[in-house]
Amino acid sequence: MGMDFTFTEDQLSFVDAVRGMLSQEVTPERIRARWDTDTGVDTEFMTQVAELGVMGMLIPETLGGLGLGATDFVMLAQACGEMAVPEPIVEQVLVVAPLLTDILERGLGGDSLQAMVDDLISGQMTVAVSHPINPFINFGDRSNWVLAGQGEEVCLVARDAVALASKKSVDPSRRLFEAELDNANATPLASGDVGADLWRRTLNRGALATAAQLVGLAEAMVAQSVRYTSDRAQFGRAIGTNQAVKHLLADVAVQIEYAKPVVYRAAYTVEVSPSRADFAVSHAKVAASRAALLAARHCIQVHGAMGYTWECDLQIWVKRAWALAREWGDEGFHKNRIHEWLLQSNALLGPEFTFGRRTLTDTVAA
C-alpha cells in the first residue's frame, strides 16, 4: 500500500456519530451549569460517552477495549475541543488508558490495574496521571489512584496517600489540584530506562491530546466569530463585511489549515513509531497552540466589547485554549525539543524525509 494521507470512511463516520452526540449534550448552558457544581463533571454524560465505546478505543481487545489507534481517535479529540467538553475524556482515552496498557503489557502491574482499565472503559475516572511536566492534575479529586513519579520513577499511589490542594484555573471548567505524594505509600512500577520510556511516551500522548483539542477549539472560535460578525451591524451593515475583520479571521483559518495535517501526522507517528514521535508531536503542539492562541486573540477582537464579557460564550473556548496551550509542555519545552533535533549534525533534513526514515514501511491497518 502506498502513501495515503486520508482517513477511512469508518473513521469519518464514527467521528460524525460521536460529534453529533457531543453537540447535543455539551452546550454552553450545560458547560456553565457544571461551573456551579462541586465536581465540575457530568457523570451521566461520561456514561453516555462510554456506551458509545469511546473510552476504551485505544485499549487492546485482550484487555477489554476496541484495540484502535491514535489515528482513529485524533479527530474525536479535535471534536472534544470543538465542543469544549469539560470532562477529561481525551486525556483518559489518549493518555491514561495507553499508560495503563503499557504497564500491563510489560508485566509491570497486576490485577488491580486491569480493574482500573475496566473502570476507565465504563467511563469512571479511577486513575489520574501526574506527569512530571505538569504542575497540576486536572480533576485529580475524581480518581482513586494516581500514576506519578519523578525522573525515571513511575509509581502507583492511592489517592488517600496524596495530599491534593485545590487550585483555581482561569478556565472555570478545569478543576486543578496540586499533588503532594507520600512516597512511603507509593508502589514502584518502573524505573531506569523503562520508566523514562513510559514517561516519554506519556508526554507525547499528552501533548498530542492537547494539540488535537486546540485545533478543534480554534475552529469553534472562528465559527462563532463568523456568526457574530455576520449578525452584528454597524454603519448600517454587518461588521463582517469589513476587510479588516475578514482578514483577522482569515489569518486564523490559515494557521488552522496548516496545523491539522501536522496533528494528524503526529497521531500517526505516535501510533506507528512511538519511539521516534518526539519531533512530530512537538511540531503538532507548537502549530496547534499557535493557531488556537491566535484564534483566541483575534476572535475576542472581532467580538468587540462583547468579547470581553463573562456573558459571551466565547470565553469558554478562549480560556480552554490558554490552558491547554501550556499543558503537557508549553511552547518553550516543545520548541527546545525541535531545536535540539534540528541542530544534530546527523538529523535527516530535507524534502525526502517528511515522513521520517525513508525506509519507513510500517502501516496502520485500515
Added chain:
Amino acid sequence: MNLGYSDSQQAFREEVRDWLKAHVPAQALPSFDTEEGFEAHRAWERTLAEGNWGMVTWPEAYGGRGCDLIEWLIFEEEYYRAGAPLRVNQNGIFLLGPTLMEYGTEEQKARFIPAMASGDEIWAQAWSEPNAGSDMAAIRCSATRDGDDFVINGQKIWSTRAVFADWGFGLFRTDPDSERHHGLSKILVPLNADGVTVRPIRQLNGLPGFAEIFFDDVRVPAFNVLGGEGEGWRIAMATAGFERGLMLRSPARFQQAAKRLVRLYREHTQDLLDPSVEDAVLRCYMDAEAYALSTYQTASKLVGGGSIGPEASCNKIFWSELDLLIHETAMKLLGARGELEPATPSELQELGPWLDGFLFAQSGPIYAGTNEIQRNIIAERMLGMPRK
C-alpha cells in the same frame, strides 16, 4: 492512513534520483531572465524531455509518465534535493498544461502539449492589464472575430517570462458588449506574430523578468481559443486554482530552502545573533514541513477521487509568507555581508543564493492574486463571511 511509501514509490524515487544525479548541471545555470540563461534553461527542458521527465503526470503519449500526484510530489522532492534548475516553462507545464489537459480538444493537446514538454515552446502568462490587476474581470484587451480568425487589440502587463518566451496565454474580451467576467475567452498567442510588441520591464533585481505586451491587430486562428468562446473566466479560474493550489509552488522548494537555512544557522550559532533568529529557523523548518504534509493530504484526497475545496485558498498565503520568513532569516544570519551581490565563486560559496531568493520572495505575496485578495477569498468562500 499510511504515511509510508510503497516499494514502487520507493523505486520511482530511486529512479528519479539516479537520473538527476547523472544529468543535473554541475554549475548553476545563469538566471532565466537573461537571454543566455533562458536558452540554457530551455536546453535543460530538452534534457528533461529526452528522459521523459518533463511533466511526469502527463500521459505517456504526451511525453509524460502517467504518474499520480504522490509520484509527482516524490519527483519534486528529488528535483529540489538535487538542486536542479528552476523550470523556465513553469507557466506552461504547471498552469497552462493542466488546463489544456482538462479543457483542450484532442487537436489542441496534440498541437501544444508535446512542444511544451520538449521545451521547444516556452510559455508566458498574459493575465494582467494596466487597469485589470487584482480586478481581473476589468479586462479590456479585445479579440474580435473575423472569419476563422480573432483579431486582438490592447495591452497586457506583468507578463512573466514574456521577454524571451515563444507563446503567451491570457484572457481577452471576445464579446464587445460584455461586462465583467462575461464574454471573455482564453486565447493562446504566438509572441512572434505580426503586431505583437513586447517591452521588457526590469524587476527589482534589475533583470527583465516580465514585460508589457502590446497587441496591434494581431491575428490568431480560432483554433487557439481554449475551452470555447466566452468560457474564459471559468477556464481562468481553473488555472488560478492550479497556480494557487498544488502545482506552482511544490513544497519541496521550501523544504530544501529550510534545510539550507538550518545549515546556515548551524554555521552561525557562535555569532551574536538577533534572538528571534532561533525561533524563526524552527518555524521555517516546521512550516515548510506543514506545507508538505498539507499537500500530501490534498494529493491523497485527489488520488482517491476527491476534489480540492475552498481551503486551498489558504496555501498561497502560507507559502509566500514562509518564503519571506526563510529569506529574511537568512539575511539576518548573513548580517552586514548579506547585502553583497556575489560576484566571484568564493563569494557565491560564502553567501549562497540567499540575496536572489530574498528579492524574489518580495513578489510572493503579490503575484497569483495578492495575499489581501486571498484573505477576502478565504473569509468569504471558505468561512462564509458576508460580501456586502
